[in-house]
Amino acid sequence: MTELDKLARDLGHPGMPWEIGVLLGCLVAAWGIAWLIGRRRSSESVWFGRAVVDGLLFPLLALVLVYGASLVLAHSQRLVLLRIAIPVLVSLAGIRFLARVFTVVFPNSSLARLVERLFSWLAWLAAVLWIVGLLQPLMAELDAIYFAFGKAKVSLLAMIQGVLSSGLVLVIALWISAVLERKVLRDAVHDLSLRKVAGNAIRAVLLLVGLLFALSAVGVDLTALSVLGGALGVGLGFGLQKLAANYVSGFVILFERSLRIGDTVRVDNFEGVVADIKTRYTLIRSLAGRESIVPNEKLITERIENLSLADPRILLTTEVTVGYDSDVDRVQEILLGAAAGAQRVIPDPEPAARLVRFGPDGLEFSLLFWIQDPINGQSNVKSDINLAILKGFRDAGIEIPYPQRVMHVQPAPEPALTKPL
Numbered sequence: 001m002t003e004l005d006k007l008a009r010d011l012g013h014p015g016m017p018w019e020i021g022v023l024l025g026c027l028v029a030a031w032g033i034a035w036l037i038g039r040r041r042s043s044e045s046v047w048f049g050r051a052v053v054d055g056l057l058f059p060l061l062a063l064v065l066v067y068g069a070s071l072v073l074a075h076s077q078r079l080v081l082l083r084i085a086i087p088v089l090v091s092l093a094g095i096r097f098l099a100r101v102f103t104v105v106f107p108n109s110s111l112a113r114l115v116e117r118l119f120s121w122l123a124w125l126a127a128v129l130w131i132v133g134l135l136q137p138l139m140a141e142l143d144a145i146y147f148a149f150g151k152a153k154v155s156l157l158a159m160i161q162g163v164l165s166s167g168l169v170l171v172i173a174l175w176i177s178a179v180l181e182r183k184v185l186r187d188a189v190h191d192l193s194l195r196k197v198a199g200n201a202i203r204a205v206l207l208l209v210g211l212l213f214a215l216s217a218v219g220v221d222l223t224a225l226s227v228l229g230g231a232l233g234v235g236l237g238f239g240l241q242k243l244a245a246n247y248v249s250g251f252v253i254l255f256e257r258s259l260r261i262g263d264t265v266r267v268d269n270f271e272g273v274v275a276d277i278k279t280r281y282t283l284i285r286s287l288a289g290r291e292s293i294v295p296n297e298k299l300i301t302e303r304i305e306n307l308s309l310a311d312p313r314i315l316l317t318t319e320v321t322v323g324y325d326s327d328v329d330r331v332q333e334i335l336l337g338a339a340a341g342a343q344r345v346i347p348d349p350e351p352a353a354r355l356v357r358f359g360p361d362g363l364e365f366s367l368l369f370w371i372q373d374p375i376n377g378q379s380n381v382k383s384d385i386n387l388a389i390l391k392g393f394r395d396a397g398i399e400i401p402y403p404q405r406v407m408h409v410q411p412a413p414e415p416a417l418t419k420p421l
Contacts, residue, residue, distance in 0.1 A: 019081040022069050030061035046100040046175060056100060059093035087130040091123040101175045104182075166211065173210035177203040200279060201251075242297065243280070249296035250279040259299060259306065264375050266305040267294055273375060287377050313346065313372045318382055320389060321362045323399045328355065330396055331365060338388035339369040344381045346370050362401045 034057045038048030049055035066089060070082040099116050106112035129135040142157035180202055253259050254277060263274045265284060272286035282299060284292045307314060322331055332353040339351035351369040358364070367389070371381055393400060 015077040015079075016081065018073075018077065019079060022073065023066065023081055023085055026065035026069055027062055030058055030065055033061055034058045046097070046104060049096070049100055054096070054100075056093060056097045059089050059096055063089040063093060084131050087127040091127040094123050095120045098171060101171050101178070104178045105174045169210040169213055170207060173206035174203070177206045242295075245297045246280045246295045249300040250277065250281075253277060253282070253296055253299060259304070264307040264312075266307065267292070267299070271307075287375075307374055312374065313370050314374050314378075315368060315370055316378060316382060318367050318385055318389075319356075319364065320367070321359060321364050321400060322393070323362045323401045326363065326398050327396075328363070331363075331393075331398060334392035334396060334398070335365060335367045335389060338385050338392060339367055341388055342369075342381055342384050344371050344373060344376070345385075346372050361403050 031053065034048065034053075034055070038045065038055065038057065045055060047055050047057045063086065066082055066085050070079055070086070073079060073082070095116075098119050102109070102112040102116055126135065129138060139157055142160065143155045145156040146153045147156065147159070259265065259274055259277065259282065261274050261277060265272070265274060267284065270284065270286065270292050272284040272290075272292065274282060275285040275291070276283040278296075280296060282294050282296060284294060286292070320335070335353040336351055339345050340347075345351060349370050351367065354366050354368065356364055356366045367385070369385070371378070390400075392398075
């Protein structure tokens with residue numbers, strides 16, 4: 001008789017209604033406790049999730065209650081359903097834990113969704129093998145398979161356990177960093193850029209510590225890593241100077257706050273808003289929708305215009321040429337009226353119209369005006385003012401002259417007459 005036949009036969013024992021009732025009672029009790037504790041919690045919580053059964057607390061409570069009930073009832077009757085429920089709840093708790101942590105830490109990552117789906121299949125497969133009694137024989141077979149690494153021999157089971165324990169430690173480190181970033185940094189650090197670099201630093205440190213603990217738990221000698229770390233340091237010093245400089249510059253920018261997310265900057269005649277500051281590069285998005293990836297070292301060593309650092313107001317200029325017979329006072333009046341009629345032009349400092357040059361085609365005027373929201377664009381406000389100027393000139397009969405050039409044509413000299421010999 002196979003294990004499945006034994007399991008099917010055991011499911012029909014007389015005490016099955018009691019087991020069903022106890023299991024349903026444990027599930028309802030776990031749901032009620034989780035609902036009472038987490039009814040006012042946010043959907044970002046790993047313990048509670050978007051719904052009561054979507055978090056980690058429900059399967060953990062159900063597992064504790066079912067395990068406790070199985071210990072109590074094991075002395076009085078035979079248990080089958082509760083024994084099956086324990087591996088199912090263990091797999092469900094692991095899946096819920098991984099899914100909720102990845103949802104909080106990597107909300108839009110397709111790779112995280114792929115890892116979550118792969119782990120779910122493996123967890124349910126392990127639960128099925130546990131239920132049918134094939135998990136222990138499979139582990140024994142895996143433990144009998146060895147791989148030789150030099151003088152050391154490592155079993156396949158030890159490698160799988162090492163990967164699982166390392167993954168568990170890293171997921172816990174990600175969870176702790178997400179909790180610290182959401183609960184502590186959000187209240188203690190109000191600057192978005194500084195909060196981002198603090199969150200990245202905490203996550204990197206926790207992941208490094210978690211990885212070292214996981215390697216130590218597997219049995220890896222950490223003293224060998226010191227030699228590898230020294231070699232990596234030499235490689236970073238010689239071969240990755242630019243990359244290391246960009247990373248250091250990223251932390252300097254975030255700590256000094258010379259550039260912040262949301263600032264309007266100009267780098268190499270590319271003007272835009274700082275969309276994100278990474279540890280290696282800064283992402284700048286222009287008003288036209290284009291994005292520029294600028295290495296952080298460039299933002300430290302070269303001249304960068306930050307239009308939002310001290311004063312958001314900027315000076316704009318538009319130029320126009322009128323004929324020499326135009327009324328200068330009327331021209332200035334139209335120019336100032338066009339600037340004053342634009343909604344985004346601020347009154348202080350007030351606009352100014354200046355006769356800057358006696359040009360070859362006419363009188364050249366410059367209209368100077370200030371705006372305080374360059375993030376909303378500059379060419380659009382210039383266009384509105386230019387249209388108002390053109391309308392004002394046409395209504396007043398002021399001519400905008402075409403370029404004129406006078407060409408003098410000299411007659412060719414007559415050829416000299418020669419006398420016959």
